[in-house]
Amino acid sequence: MDLRPGLKKPQGGDCPLVGGVPVATHAPGSLKQTCVNDAFVKFSGIQKTYDGETLVVKNLNLDIAQGEFLTMLGPSGSGKTTTLMMLAGFEVPTQGSILLGGRSIGGMPPHKRDIGMVFQNYALFPHMTVEENLAFPLKVRKLGKPEIEVRVKRALDMVRLGVQSKRRPGQLSGGQQQRVALARALVFEPNLVLMDEPLGALDKQLREEMQLEIKHIHDNLGITVVYVTHDQGEALTMSDRIAVFNDGVIQQLATPAELYERPQNPFVAQFIGENNRLNGKVIALNGTTCTVEIPGAGNVQALAVNVEMVGRPTVLSLRPERVKLNPTPGSLPNVFSARVAEVIYLGDHVRVRMSVGGRDDFVVKLSNSEGVAHVEPGAAMTVGWRAEDCRALAAS
Amino acid sequence: MATMATTAVQTSSVGVPLRITLQRVERRRKLRAFGLVLPLLLFIVIAFVMPIGRMMFDAVHDDTLLVLMPKTTAALSVWDGKDLPDESAYAALAGDLKEAWSQKTAGRIGERMNYELSGVASEVKSSARKASMLSAGPYKAAMIDISSIWGQREVWSLLKRGRSAYTAFYLLRSADFQYGPESQIVASPPENAIFRDIFLRTLGISIGVTAATLLLGFPLAYLLATLPARTSNLLMMAILTSFFTSVLVRTTAWVVLLQDHGLINETLMALHILSQPAELIFNRFGTVLAMTHIQLPFTLLPIYSVMKSISPSHVRAARSLGAGPFYAFWKVYFPQTLPGIAAGCLLTFILCLGYYITPALVGGPGDMMVSNFVATYTNEQLNWGMASALGAILLTATLLLYFVFNKLVGLDQIRMG
Ligand SMILES: Nc1ncnc2c1ncn2[C@@H]1O[C@H](COP(=O)(O)OP(=O)(O)O)[C@@H](O)[C@H]1O
Ligand SMILES: [Mg+2]
Numbered sequence: 001m002d003l004r005p006g007l008k009k010p011q012g013g014d015c016p017l018v019g020g021v022p023v024a025t026h027a028p029g030s031l032k033q034t035c036v037n038d039a040f041v042k043f044s045g046i047q048k049t050y051d052g053e054t055l056v057v058k059n060l061n062l063d064i065a066q067g068e069f070l071t072m073l074g075p076s077g078s079g080k081t082t083t084l085m086m087l088a089g090f091e092v093p094t095q096g097s098i099l100l101g102g103r104s105i106g107g108m109p110p111h112k113r114d115i116g117m118v119f120q121n122y123a124l125f126p127h128m129t130v131e132e133n134l135a136f137p138l139k140v141r142k143l144g145k146p147e148i149e150v151r152v153k154r155a156l157d158m159v160r161l162g163v164q165s166k167r168r169p170g171q172l173s174g175g176q177q178q179r180v181a182l183a184r185a186l187v188f189e190p191n192l193v194l195m196d197e198p199l200g201a202l203d204k205q206l207r208e209e210m211q212l213e214i215k216h217i218h219d220n221l222g223i224t225v226v227y228v229t230h231d232q233g234e235a236l237t238m239s240d241r242i243a244v245f246n247d248g249v250i251q252q253l254a255t256p257a258e259l260y261e262r263p264q265n266p267f268v269a270q271f272i273g274e275n276n277r278l279n280g281k282v283i284a285l286n287g288t289t290c291t292v293e294i295p296g297a298g299n300v301q302a303l304a305v306n307v308e309m310v311g312r313p314t315v316l317s318l319r320p321e322r323v324k325l326n327p328t329p330g331s332l333p334n335v336f337s338a339r340v341a342e343v344i345y346l347g348d349h350v351r352v353r354m355s356v357g358g359r360d361d362f363v364v365k366l367s368n369s370e371g372v373a374h375v376e377p378g379a380a381m382t383v384g385w386r387a388e389d390c391r392a393l394a395a396s
Numbered sequence: 397m398a399t400m401a402t403t404a405v406q407t408s409s410v411g412v413p414l415r416i417t418l419q420r421v422e423r424r425r426k427l428r429a430f431g432l433v434l435p436l437l438l439f440i441v442i443a444f445v446m447p448i449g450r451m452m453f454d455a456v457h458d459d460t461l462l463v464l465m466p467k468t469t470a471a472l473s474v475w476d477g478k479d480l481p482d483e484s485a486y487a488a489l490a491g492d493l494k495e496a497w498s499q500k501t502a503g504r505i506g507e508r509m510n511y512e513l514s515g516v517a518s519e520v521k522s523s524a525r526k527a528s529m530l531s532a533g534p535y536k537a538a539m540i541d542i543s544s545i546w547g548q549r550e551v552w553s554l555l556k557r558g559r560s561a562y563t564a565f566y567l568l569r570s571a572d573f574q575y576g577p578e579s580q581i582v583a584s585p586p587e588n589a590i591f592r593d594i595f596l597r598t599l600g601i602s603i604g605v606t607a608a609t610l611l612l613g614f615p616l617a618y619l620l621a622t623l624p625a626r627t628s629n630l631l632m633m634a635i636l637t638s639f640f641t642s643v644l645v646r647t648t649a650w651v652v653l654l655q656d657h658g659l660i661n662e663t664l665m666a667l668h669i670l671s672q673p674a675e676l677i678f679n680r681f682g683t684v685l686a687m688t689h690i691q692l693p694f695t696l697l698p699i700y701s702v703m704k705s706i707s708p709s710h711v712r713a714a715r716s717l718g719a720g721p722f723y724a725f726w727k728v729y730f731p732q733t734l735p736g737i738a739a740g741c742l743l744t745f746i747l748c749l750g751y752y753i754t755p756a757l758v759g760g761p762g763d764m765m766v767s768n769f770v771a772t773y774t775n776e777q778l779n780w781g782m783a784s785a786l787g788a789i790l791l792t793a794t795l796l797l798y799f800v801f802n803k804l805v806g807l808d809q810i811r812m813g
Contacts, residue, residue: 090712110715111724123713127731136727137717188718 038102039063040224041087041192045096048082048248056082058248060096064226066191069218071227073235074245075271080228083245084194087226089113100192111140116185116193116223120200122177124169130156130180131165137188155187158217175206182214186221196228211237232272236260244268264306266393269317276323276362278316279395282307289387292316297357301333301387306394313395320351320365322389325381332384338362340379350375356383448791454784455566460508461558464501465492472556477578481552486535489546489555493520493527511779512554512565512575519543550577566785591769595789598765601684601755602748606695606741608688613696613740614733620696621703639693647757650686651677654758683759687751694747695740702736738805742798749794766790 041064048057057079064070072080085091089110097104125133138148156162159179169177185193199207215238218225229235235242236256244251252268263269284291290304307314341360342353349365356362467488475481496502506520526542540547572589576582620628653659654677661673714724752767773783
């Protein structure tokens with residue numbers, strides 16, 4: 001199972017050793033940003049344009065720690081693949097530098113970088129068997145035959161594909177091809193593995209299975225993984241940290257929980273999880289909270305995340321599952337009357353679309369355990385939420 | 397219910413067994429499909445299968461002597477071939493020749509006999525004329541007196557072989573063999589033994605042209621497949637423009653360029669690089685050059701279309717796995733182009749085997765290929781037997797190569813695009 005017994009993932013979230021001395025320690029689960037001084041991968045001031053007119057990547061600064069699982073998440077066309085390709089050496093940054101293990105890899109050709117890579121369509125060599133595909137990076141490195149055999153077998157066992165070793169990629173299912181691609185990217189024991197939407201072509205069940213499998217392999221080998229996806233669920237499941245990309249810019253870089261609980265701007269709030277957006281204007285700032293006037297609805301108490309001054313437009317972000325139906329009067333600062341417009345039954349939960357304050361796209365998620373029988377289209381009721389659950393973000 | 401469904405015969409709603417209903421539907425569908433391909437089928441049968449079948453037949457079938465000299469060939473069935481035949485055969489010969497003279501078929505008989513024994517044509521004709529004036533026998537001495545050829549055993553052997561409407565003569569001649577005086581198979585004398593050389597030459601030129609188109613076409617196809625769309629479209633246009641120009645025009649263009657006082661020689665001499673014109677045309681060089689030019693797109697296009705379908709991520713993957721640019725190309729990219737190379741080369745090779753117009757226009761006498769001889773036999777000498785035999789051998793060799801190729805490479809591996 002263990003491809004590289006010599007290199008264990010740093011335990012308990014330790015920072016990588018620099019010169020044998022731990023640089024900093026912090027509690028598990030806390031941000032790894034604290035040890036970015038010694039980043040394993042460091043993008044600084046990266047810009048990229050293909051046509052000389054539009055910037056596909058705009059001033060990217062990103063530090064990735066050794067052993068980290070970092071995901072670049074963003075809609076299609078946001079520059080994720082381009083960023084990955086610059087790290088792999090297939091695209092040249094228009095400006096800025098990339099450091100790998102402290103060394104600039106500016107002019108280094110891809111084959112000297114020792115970076116494993118899993119491509120979206122797997123890029124398995126169709127004219128070679130599974131075994132030959134896996135032996136390819138080892139042959140290039142001029143390893144001896146017995147050594148190659150041992151390593152190929154170990155890698156195949158790791159992805160549970162031992163019996164298929166003599167087949168061609170075309171004779172394998174999508175999931176098996178995916179495993180081969182993964183094994184091939186790992187078999188030469190790179191310290192850094194890049195994956196560009198590796199699970200994009202798989203069905204949902206297989207995808208979820210593979211997510212866990214990749215996660216376990218990462219944990220066992222202690223490799224650094226830079227993972228690209230446009231699927232937020234996948235990013236939340238697997239990552240240590242997520243960099244949310246949009247339009248060539250990192251919108252927010254944080255742990256999955258942080259990203260979901262505390263989105264820093266409307267894009268992130270909208271992209272990660274479901275979200276009610278309420279546009280309004282700040283009319284009062286009082287410390288960590290603020291009062292926002294929503295036209296047609298009234299005033300809302302909200303957490304002031306990034307609103308600078310009174311009078312500015314703002315977007316309130318409210319998660320549907322944080323909304324309470326018919327709260328006890330006086331228990332919540334924000335209570336509004338609402339009318340049920342639509343009820344969608346989803347098994348474990350029920351989505352209720354309501355009209356609140358003249359808008360009818362207000363969504364509430366109710367757990368199926370809460371006795372939702374009384375919620376029927378046309379029913380009038382009140383909805384309420386806490387000020388902390390409603391985040392006032394700068395309108396973009 | 398479940399057991400009922402499996403044991404009882406399933407019937408559709410109107411009570412007809414399901415199997416019959418299905419058959420009816422299928423039959424209608426098949427008939428319609430057949431109707432659609434019927435015109436093509438007829439066309440292929442009339443324009444392709446029948447002429448080729450006829451050609452293969454003509455390569456071994458020749459009843460000239462059997463039809464035009466029926467008495468002689470019948471009389472010779474008892475001849476043992478050791479000495480000259482007896483009086484009855486000579487009487488039959490005189491009768492046949494008289495008949496031939498009056499029917500004006502003596503020329504054809506002479507020509508047919510001349511194929512196998514050169515020089516006898518005029519003797520046969522004059523014999524027929526003289527025989528028509530013979531009144532009564534004995535004929536043996538009279539005929540030998542008319543022409544000494546009737547005293548030669550090989551002439552009688554030839555007539556005896558004429559008893560059968562089928563002959564291996566044309567095929568034998570195409571492989572540089574012929575019949576000896578006792579109808580035994582012997583090697584052709586040097587002046588007739590030209591065909592093995594011609595076949596080998598055809599093979600050699602075809603291989604050379606195929607190799608040249610591959611060497612030139614592969615890098616070009618790679619360029620086309622990897623360049624940005626706008627540039628590659630432009631290049632493709634350039635290639636296709638020459639592809640769309642008629643073969644005749646392109647071949648004559650080479651004549652203009654390469655002849656002694658053509659563009660290239662004049663330029664080289666004006667620059668004092670040459671003192672007298674180089675022989676660039678009407679030789680093997682000119683033939684291969686012009687054929688390569690014409691065949692280039694045939695080799696290139698299948699390679700190009702296969703290259704187009706190779707994902708660039710394969711080479712990238714190889715690079716990320718540690719392979720240098722050349723190693724990645726050689727081990728990952730090149731093997732995937734093999735189906736295209738096989739298709740392109742096979743296409744060019746087979747087309748080259750049948751080349752006619754280009755060697756005729758830009759080749760010398762030593763560059764004539766099999767098709768040129770087929771053309772000469774059909775158009776000038778009207779020797780259909782030889783034309784058919786050469787054609788049949790060429791066709792058989794091509795099919796043979798095709799099947800060997802299929803065994804080695806596998807046609808399912810070939811991709812035209
Ligand atoms: N090779 C290229 N040439 C020109 N434009 C490109 C190229 N690759 C990507 N782009 C453009 O760059 C932008 C970002 O693409 P990409 O990095 O692939 O995004 P993502 O992977 O996030 O979907 C897109 O607008 C895309 O059209
Ligand atoms: Mg992408």
